[in-house]
Amino acid sequence: xxxxxxxxxxxxxxxxxxxxxxxxxxxxxxxxxxxxxxxxxxxxxxxxxxxxxxxxxxxxxxxxxxxxxxxxxxxxxxxxxxxxxxxxxxxxxxxxxxxxxxxxxxxxxxxxxxxxxxxxxxxxxxxxxxxxxxxxxxxxxxxxxxxxxxxxxxxxxxxxxxxxxxxxxxxxxxxxxxxxxxxxxxxxxxxxxxxxxxxxxxxxxxxxxxxxxx
Amino acid sequence: xxxxxxxxxxxxxxxxxxxxxxxxxxxxxxxxxxxxxxxxxxxxxxxxxxxxxxxxxxxxxxxxxxxxxxxxxxxxxxxxxxxxxxxxxxxxxxxxxxxxxxxxxxxxxxxxxxxxxxxxxxxxxxxxxxxxxxxxxxxxxxxxxxxxxxxxxxxxxxxxxxxxxxxxxxxxxxxxxxxxxxxxxxxxxxxxxxxxxxxxxxxxxxxxxxxxxxxxxxxxxxxxxxxxxxxxxxxxxxxxxxxxxxxxxxxxxxxxxxxxxxxxxxxxxxxxxxxxxxxxxxxxxxxxxxxxxxxxxxxxxxxxxxxxxxxxxxxxxxxxxxxxxxxxxxxxxxxxxxxxxxxxxxxxxxxxxxxxxxxxxxxx
Numbered sequence: 001x002x003x004x005x006x007x008x009x010x011x012x013x014x015x016x017x018x019x020x021x022x023x024x025x026x027x028x029x030x031x032x033x034x035x036x037x038x039x040x041x042x043x044x045x046x047x048x049x050x051x052x053x054x055x056x057x058x059x060x061x062x063x064x065x066x067x068x069x070x071x072x073x074x075x076x077x078x079x080x081x082x083x084x085x086x087x088x089x090x091x092x093x094x095x096x097x098x099x100x101x102x103x104x105x106x107x108x109x110x111x112x113x114x115x116x117x118x119x120x121x122x123x124x125x126x127x128x129x130x131x132x133x134x135x136x137x138x139x140x141x142x143x144x145x146x147x148x149x150x151x152x153x154x155x156x157x158x159x160x161x162x163x164x165x166x167x168x169x170x171x172x173x174x175x176x177x178x179x180x181x182x183x184x185x186x187x188x189x190x191x192x193x194x195x196x197x198x199x200x201x202x203x204x205x206x207x208x209x210x211x212x213x214x
Numbered sequence: 215x216x217x218x219x220x221x222x223x224x225x226x227x228x229x230x231x232x233x234x235x236x237x238x239x240x241x242x243x244x245x246x247x248x249x250x251x252x253x254x255x256x257x258x259x260x261x262x263x264x265x266x267x268x269x270x271x272x273x274x275x276x277x278x279x280x281x282x283x284x285x286x287x288x289x290x291x292x293x294x295x296x297x298x299x300x301x302x303x304x305x306x307x308x309x310x311x312x313x314x315x316x317x318x319x320x321x322x323x324x325x326x327x328x329x330x331x332x333x334x335x336x337x338x339x340x341x342x343x344x345x346x347x348x349x350x351x352x353x354x355x356x357x358x359x360x361x362x363x364x365x366x367x368x369x370x371x372x373x374x375x376x377x378x379x380x381x382x383x384x385x386x387x388x389x390x391x392x393x394x395x396x397x398x399x400x401x402x403x404x405x406x407x408x409x410x411x412x413x414x415x416x417x418x419x420x421x422x423x424x425x426x427x428x429x430x431x432x433x434x435x436x437x438x439x440x441x442x443x444x445x446x447x448x449x450x451x452x453x454x455x456x457x458x459x460x461x462x463x464x465x466x467x468x469x470x471x472x473x474x475x476x477x478x479x480x481x482x483x484x485x486x487x488x489x490x491x492x493x494x495x496x497x498x499x500x501x502x503x504x505x506x507x508x509x510x511x512x513x514x515x516x517x518x519x520x521x522x523x524x525x526x527x528x529x530x531x532x533x534x535x536x537x538x539x540x541x542x543x544x545x546x547x548x549x550x551x552x553x554x555x556x557x558x559x560x561x562x563x564x565x566x567x568x569x570x571x572x573x574x575x576x577x578x
Binding site for chain 1: 310456460
């Protein structure tokens with residue numbers, strides 16, 4: 001149905017928490033809570049269709065218009081710079097993008113710094129701002145391993161509690177940017193569904209403010 | 215299915231007719247350009263990748279990623295106003311894509327004496343270009359002077375201004391607040407910027423809201439220019455124009471009115487343009503310039519028609535059939551306006567609505 005509002009949510013705990021807020025704001029889709037492996041859920045009466053997507057793919061669904069709106073982490077938005085509107089900071093899924101390494105790390109500026117990361121663009125622009133030449137090693141997971149085994153000097157990664165780092169003898173060295181979940185919208189879809197999307201944002205913003213005041 | 219132009223070709227032809235009807239002349243440019251033209255104006259281009267090769271004299275050449283720069287370069291700096299349109303293939307790596315693509319781009323440029331009428335004419339042609347593509351379109355209109363005027367007035371630094379403009383582009387109110395806080399802008403300016411950031415909607419409703427705001431001198435002048443432009447546009451006809459300050463662009467190149475066009479069903483903007491006197495001046499020219507480009511390649515999905523059949527009629531013949539009879543049958547069918555594929559019986563068939571067997575004279 002073309003007139004449904006398509007919403008891409010990140011699969012996982014954050015997505016479920018985000019859905020609860022959407023539900024409370026009047027965009028319920030009860031079938032979404034049923035235990036099954038479906039990826040798409042609709043509630044025609046409320047005019048919404050949700051998809052569960054891999055968190056790092058939400059921005060792609062939205063940028064390319066398969067979803068009208070979605071919820072993505074600021075880390076993904078900074079890394080891929082999708083051409084979307086960032087309408088709301090949901091203040092959920094909070095963490096920090098950090099440079100981390102051995103707690104006693106001392107940067108040797110006489111040689112290129114080796115940086116292991118899942119976020120090469122964020123790392124590149126951060127170090128470009130510091131005028132520091134780096135060698136980026138793009139990884140896909142378990143980044144903490146890289147400095148321990150000598151693959152890299154430091155890592156650029158998301159730090160939530162710092163527990164994984166500590167257990168591996170590492171520590172956050174520098175915060176690059178705080179991260180949280182953001183409500184994003186496709187620019188073209190926004191033109192044609194401005195009122196609906198704006199109302200949804202206002203409803204959610206109000207709920208978040210009320211929750212913050214409690 | 216009868217033989218006809220594809221929707222894509224129809225749109226191209228209609229755009230050409232539209233631009234010519236207002237006296238715009240076609241401008242043809244070659245596929246190559248010297249690389250240094252782009253190296254000097256790198257930020258004007260939407261991506262940083264350029265396809266290069268060495269010419270036989272060792273000069274570094276590029277396959278054009280853009281047409282506007284070539285047009286300016288080849289325009290003589292005299293007092294004449296030039297109105298030109300083009301359809302060219304350009305070579306770029308689209309945002310978040312994994313390789314170069316050949317992109318069909320149609321656009322127009324008005325260079326020289328660009329007054330209020332000339333700007334309104336270009337806006338009207340942009341709106342009508344969108345209307346040609348789809349009745350469900352929106353032309354978002356903004357003016358660089360509103361933001362730059364406000365930021366200059368409060369003495370914001372270049373880096374703060376760039377961050378504010380980036381936040382506007384994303385309609386990102388929380389980022390805007392953070393930038394203003396970090397940049398130490400005064401409370402009145404912050405309040406004004408917040409209101410401007412969320413402002414958007416049909417011109418008739420939004421312009422009065424914009425003009426009610428306490429805009430500083432240069433920003434007010436820009437807003438008044440938008441109003442005047444919309445008044446002239448209304449004389450041309452009723453177009454679906456929004457005022458939306460999330461349309462932003464690089465202040466090194468663009469100055470006055472800027473705009474982006476969207477059609478329902480296409481995820482990205484299909485038209486983009488604006489007044490780019492700064493680019494003109496950077497390239498050592500005087501006067502003003504305004505233009506826009508329509509990204510025809512973006513329309514592929516919207517305009518592609520799914521045909522149920524490859525041809526209307528499949529005409530088959532056997533080995534012994536007289537070729538003259540086959541030819542006569544094929545001729546008769548095409549003359550009746552049908553598409554025909556002729557082939558020996560038993561060959562793998564295309565999809566068809568009707569099959570005719572020459573020898574048997576039968577419809578299968």
